[in-house]
Amino acid sequence: MAxxxxxxxxxxxxxxxxxxxxxxxxxxxxxxxxxxxxxxxKLQIQVEGDTIVxxxxxxxxxxxxxxxxxxxxxxxxxxxxxxxxxxxxTDIVQELSLPPVKIHCSVLAEDAIKAAISNYxxxxxxxxxxxxxxxxxxxxx
Amino acid sequence: MKTPIYLDYQATTPVDPRVLEAMLPYFSDVFGNAASRSHxxxxxxxxxxxxxxxxxxSLIGASAKEIVFTSGSTEAINLAIKGVCDMYGSRGxxxxxxxxxxxxxxxxxxxxxxxxxxxxxxxxDKTGRVSVEDVRxxxxxxxxxxxxxxxxxxxxxxxxxxxxGALCKERKILFFTxxxxxxGKIPVDVEADHVDLLCLSGHKIYGPxxxxxxxxxxxxxxxxLVAQMDGGGHERGMRSGTLNVPGIVGLGxxxxxxxxxxxxxxxxxxxxxEAFEKKVLGSLDHVVxxxxxxxxxxxxxNLSFPYVEGESMIMGxxxxxxxxxxxxTSASLEPSHVLQAMDVGDELAHSSIRFGFGRMxxxxxxxxxxxxVIEAVKKLRELSPLYEMVQxxxxxxxxxxxxxx
Numbered sequence: 001m002a003x004x005x006x007x008x009x010x011x012x013x014x015x016x017x018x019x020x021x022x023x024x025x026x027x028x029x030x031x032x033x034x035x036x037x038x039x040x041x042k043l044q045i046q047v048e049g050d051t052i053v054x055x056x057x058x059x060x061x062x063x064x065x066x067x068x069x070x071x072x073x074x075x076x077x078x079x080x081x082x083x084x085x086x087x088x089x090t091d092i093v094q095e096l097s098l099p100p101v102k103i104h105c106s107v108l109a110e111d112a113i114k115a116a117i118s119n120y121x122x123x124x125x126x127x128x129x130x131x132x133x134x135x136x137x138x139x140x141x
Numbered sequence: 142m143k144t145p146i147y148l149d150y151q152a153t154t155p156v157d158p159r160v161l162e163a164m165l166p167y168f169s170d171v172f173g174n175a176a177s178r179s180h181x182x183x184x185x186x187x188x189x190x191x192x193x194x195x196x197x198x199s200l201i202g203a204s205a206k207e208i209v210f211t212s213g214s215t216e217a218i219n220l221a222i223k224g225v226c227d228m229y230g231s232r233g234x235x236x237x238x239x240x241x242x243x244x245x246x247x248x249x250x251x252x253x254x255x256x257x258x259x260x261x262x263x264x265x266d267k268t269g270r271v272s273v274e275d276v277r278x279x280x281x282x283x284x285x286x287x288x289x290x291x292x293x294x295x296x297x298x299x300x301x302x303x304x305x306g307a308l309c310k311e312r313k314i315l316f317f318t319x320x321x322x323x324x325g326k327i328p329v330d331v332e333a334d335h336v337d338l339l340c341l342s343g344h345k346i347y348g349p350x351x352x353x354x355x356x357x358x359x360x361x362x363x364x365x366l367v368a369q370m371d372g373g374g375h376e377r378g379m380r381s382g383t384l385n386v387p388g389i390v391g392l393g394x395x396x397x398x399x400x401x402x403x404x405x406x407x408x409x410x411x412x413x414x415e416a417f418e419k420k421v422l423g424s425l426d427h428v429v430x431x432x433x434x435x436x437x438x439x440x441x442x443n444l445s446f447p448y449v450e451g452e453s454m455i456m457g458x459x460x461x462x463x464x465x466x467x468x469x470t471s472a473s474l475e476p477s478h479v480l481q482a483m484d485v486g487d488e489l490a491h492s493s494i495r496f497g498f499g500r501m502x503x504x505x506x507x508x509x510x511x512x513x514v515i516e517a518v519k520k521l522r523e524l525s526p527l528y529e530m531v532q533x534x535x536x537x538x539x540x541x542x543x544x545x546x
Contacts, residue, residue, distance in 0.1 A: 003456070011456055017524055034542035035527060036487035038450050038476075042526035058526040062452035066524060115543065 003063055004097035010067035015074050018056040020044045028120025032111045035060065039105065041069045043112035045076065045084075047120055052076050052084055057112070064102040068092050068109035081117055144460035146506045150410075150497035151294050151322060151441055152464060156391065157347035157500070163394035164349065167387035175384045176375060186386045193393025197354060200396040201320075201339065202330035209355045209376045210389055214321040215245040217340030217355035220380060221317045222249045224366030225286050225338070226258055229315070233283030239263045239271050240482035241298075242290055246319055247478075250288070268433035269298035269483050276305050286315045291323035291339075295464075295479040295495060296432030297441030299327065306335030315364060321345055321353075325399030326407065326439050331356060337364050343388065347500060348395030352388030355379075406500055410440030413498040413507045418442055420511040425518050427531075431485060431493055440498040445489040448528035449521040454494060457517030461510050464495045488537075 003011070019042075022029045027046050033039040039061035046054040055073035059066045071092055076084040092098070092106035147155075156164075167189060175190045177183025194205040211217040222236070238250055240262045250260045261279045263271050276287060287309050292299045302318060309316035317338035320329055324339075325346035331339060342353035357379065358364045372381025399406070421444065422428050431443040446454060451465040475481075476490030485493075494514075498507065522528040527537060 011453070014524060019529060031526065032543050035537060036491075038452075038487075038491045040526055040542070042529075058524055058529060060448060060525045060527045061450050063456045065450075066453060111543075 006071075006096050007063055007067040007098070010070040010096075011063045014057075014066055014070040016054075016056050016070065016077070017058065019058060020046060020054070020056055025123055026120075028116040028118070028123065030112045030115025030117075030119055032115055033061070033108050038062065039065045039108055041065065041108050041112040043069060043072060043109075043116045045116045045120060047081065050080050050082070052079055052081065061105065061108075062102070064096065064098055065105040065108060067096050068098070068105045069112060071095060072109040072113055076113060081120075084113055085117060087113060142505065142509050145462045146460060146510055147462045148496045148498060148502070148506075148510060149462050149464055150499035150502070151297070151345075151438075151495060152497070153344045153350065154347045154499055155501055156344075156349055157395065157398055159398055160348050160391050160394045164387045164391040167390050171386075173386075175386055176373065186384075189386060189390050190384055193389045193396075196393035196397040196400075197341070198356075200329070200400045201324060201341070201356060202332050203356050204359070206377075207331075207356050207359050209357055209379045210384055210392075211340075211353050211355055211380055212351055212385070213344070213353035214243075214319060214340045214342040216380075217342075217353055218243075218245045218319055219249050220355055220366060220369050221338045221340060221357075222246070222286065222288055223253060223369050224379070225315055225317070225364075226253045226256070227367035228365050229285045230258070233281075233285040234258045235261070235281050235284040236286045236288060237261045237263065237276060237279045237284060238288040239265055239290070241265045241269055241293055241295075241479045242288070243294055243319060243321070244478075246288055246290070265298070265482055267483055267485070268436075269293050269296045269431075269479065270433050270436065271300055271305075273301055273304040273308055277308055280308075280312055280314065284312075284314050286317060288317045288319070291318045291320040291329070292327070292438045293432070293479060294322050295477055296443045296483070297322070297438035298433040299323065299436040299438060301436075302336070303334045309337075310335045313362075315362075322438055322441075325396065325403065326410075328403070331358070337362070343392040343395055346395045346399050349388045349391040352385055352392040354392065402500075407439045409500065410498050410502075413502055413504060414440055414442050414496075416504060417496065417498070417507045417511050418444075420508070421514055424511075424515045428518075429485075429489060431480060431483070431489070440502075442496040442498070443493060444496065445485065445493040446518050446521075447489060447492055448525045448531060449492050449518055451491050451493060453521055454492065454517060457521055458494075458510075458513050460513055461496075463497075465493065 020027045031042045043057045057069045059069045089106035089110040173182030173186035175186040194208045198205045315337045324341040337358045339356040344350040429445040480490035
């Protein structure tokens with residue numbers, strides 16, 4: 001199977017490989033996929049204010065999955081959270097020229113971004129859990 | 142070192158120069174139709190075909206008259222199974238085979254199921270082996286055929302053919318074995334092993350593609366088959382079609398060379414595999430050998446590299462021509478049916494690679510291959526969230542995975 005040059009480039013020199021402290025408050029972690037399906041992506045973001053200042057990934061998967069997650073970290077670094085939420089799997093498909101059988105890799109990368117952001121937001125909400133509870137109580141009334 | 146290095150000897154083999162040399166005249170000067178009885182061109186071709194028949198028979202302990210030429214193993218498998226069902230279907234409608242058989246056997250069995258036959262698909266053990274007890278337990282009064290491969294093409298596991306053959310003989314049930322991977326690699330003797338039908342293929346034993354045969358026992362019992370192709374009644378009426386004389390000459394020559402060099406070839410392939418596995422397993426943790434290490438085809442090494450996905454692994458060892466147990470490159474994401482039948486787990490199946498060493502493989506190539514494998518696995522494990530989790534002491538089976546595809 002022929003891979004696009006961009007997939008090969010990301011596979012040969014993946015960007016932002018690594019791990020961050022998943023317990024740190026300013027770090028959001030998303031782990032998506034399952035080993036029996038042949039793909040697991042872990043994507044982490046470090047956030048300051050509403051900006052993603054750093055991103056790291058580790059991926060178990062085919063070359064297209066590795067490239068999709070590598071590209072995702074490259075794209076979200078420096079973006080505001082809301083901008084990162086806008087990234088669509090179709091953007092990844094286009095950038096990497098993924099064939100139809102590899103579209104699920106791009107879907108997984110999009111899911112990983114969203115999961116990391118959601119985890120980060122959840123951690124921040126945890127701090128204001130009292131306020132959140134108050135709001136919910138108000139809503140219920 | 143010239144790359145890519147060919148390490149896929151279970152898929153196919155290069156034609157041995159001795160074989161090629163034997164074949165060449167039959168493309169040009171000696172071009173006759175072996176069925177032409179009225180002139181020397183035909184007689185010479187027929188003579189060459191008969192020489193080949195004798196060479197094949199000698200390698201498997203048969204007599205020349207028991208060899209029916211086909212285009213390869215797939216055709217021979219179709220002829221054996223469908224031919225037996227058509228001939229003996231009135232005696233019984235039950236067949237026993239194994240889940241880890243080649244697709245040619247499994248799909249042929251699916252075909253005859255549609256025609257009213259019942260097929261028992263035995264589940265192999267974790268090493269891919271079926272025991273004689275498994276077979277015995279599956280036999281019924283209406284069983285007419287046991288179809289079981291001699292050695293598995295993906296993991297190299299060798300079945301206890303002789304015991305299963307003896308059981309079938311005792312129960313008067315025909316025994317067909319797909320010996321495509323075994324012939325020429327390990328001793329095969331249709332008499333001692335009690336085989337009634339056996340197929341083999343030229344291109345797996347350093348012969349040409351498009352030439353193979355079916356051994357059909359003629360005495361005790363005499364096996365009869367219904368031909369699956371209508372035509373001129375060649376091959377004692379069992380397989381019509383003008384004989385592929387150059388291919389058949391090559392098949393015979395390949396068998397003769399294999400018979401002469403069997404011990405040498407076997408030692409060579411086994412030594413290479415041993416060196417390869419020693420190096421790889423010595424340098425990497427968590428590597429799993431798939432198959433039965435006690436009963437394994439020479440030169441076949443099927444390894445799983447947990448926490449590394451098969452296709453990315455293939456990309457990492459780009460100078461090695463090998464096969465992956467994961468079919469991730471095709472439209473389906475299904476891992477190999479053989480590894481699934483062995484219950485190795487989807488994850489190990491996805492990370493498996495088959496390395497095949499053969500007559501033309503050198504120890505320098507094996508050394509290079511092992512180095513590239515080790516380097517690729519180390520790199521991909523650096524990238525692997527699963528390997529990281531395992532290093533942290535997390536049991537992956539307890540993890541709740543999100544959004545798998």
